Amino acid sequence: NAGVTQTPKFQVLKTGQSMTLQCAQDMNHEYMSWYRQDPGMGLRLIHYSVGAGITDQGEVPNGYNVSRSTTEDFPLRLLSAAPSQTSVYFCASRTGQGLNEKLFFGSGTQLSVL
Amino acid sequence: AQKVTQAQTEISVVEKEDVTLDCVYETRDTTYYLFWYKQPPSGELVFLIRRNSFDEQNEISGRYSWNFQKSTSSFNFTITASQVVDSAVYFCALSEAETSYDKVIFGPGTSLSVIP
Numbered sequence: 453n454a455g456v457t458q459t460p461k462f463q464v465l466k467t468g469q470s471m472t473l474q475c476a477q478d479m480n481h482e483y484m485s486w487y488r489q490d491p492g493m494g495l496r497l498i499h500y501s502v503g504a505g506i507t508d509q510g511e512v513p514n515g516y517n518v519s520r521s522t523t524e525d526f527p528l529r530l531l532s533a534a535p536s537q538t539s540v541y542f543c544a545s546r547t548g549q550g551l552n553e554k555l556f557f558g559s560g561t562q563l564s565v566l
Numbered sequence: 567a568q569k570v571t572q573a574q575t576e577i578s579v580v581e582k583e584d585v586t587l588d589c590v591y592e593t594r595d596t597t598y599y600l601f602w603y604k605q606p607p608s609g610e611l612v613f614l615i616r617r618n619s620f621d622e623q624n625e626i627s628g629r630y631s632w633n634f635q636k637s638t639s640s641f642n643f644t645i646t647a648s649q650v651v652d653s654a655v656y657f658c659a660l661s662e663a664e665t666s667y668d669k670v671i672f673g674p675g676t677s678l679s680v681i682p
Binding site (some may be wrong): 497556 | 570
């Protein structure tokens with residue numbers, strides 16, 4: 453199994469550009485989420501989804517949009533990139549069976565906004 | 567609101583020393599879950615352990631042990647006889663069953679360096 457796949461691995465944007473970070477999982481997980489990792493801040497939750505058609509905001513949702521049209525995919529959209537969005541982004545998923553289930557993480561996307 | 571604090575930003579130890587990583591959490595829920603994840607220099611995040619709020623038993627897995635104390639809202643992680651391969655960033659995380667269902671909140675992480 454591939455697990456959680458994120459693309460691209462690296463991306464450089466100019467301020468104001470838009471882009472979509474892709475996340476796909478092949479484990480039939482209901483729950484998917486996006487985190488950003490910044491030095492000294494740990495992992496901060498951006499958005500999450502408990503199933504197709506259902507999304508909700510996390511700790512730092514501003515500047516990001518998500519949608520969940522299928523169980524497998526959970527893309528993260530930056531409509532107008534800002535330097536403050538320079539970060540490493542992780543997608544994670546788990547089963548919807550219980551809150552005590554561990555998260556499976558993708559390998560991350562390193563984004564730089566100039 | 568849920569919160570996870572890891573007061574130790576960076577720790578350096580010499581190989582074979584024991585080291586304890588602290589985690590203090592805040593929650594109003596009576597049902598919640600605590601986790602530890604490891605992020606080695608390669609960058610991937612690896613699950614280590616989970617504990618629910620109704621199980622205060624300590625756990626030992628090889629050189630790793632975890633001390634969960636509800637009275638002090640702490641879930642500390644100890645590595646015995648540390649090795650260079652233990653060098654990583656370690657994250658403590660919390661999910662609440664009632665107030666913020668489905669949100670998994672992470673602490674800022676502790677960067678551990680094991681010096682040979």
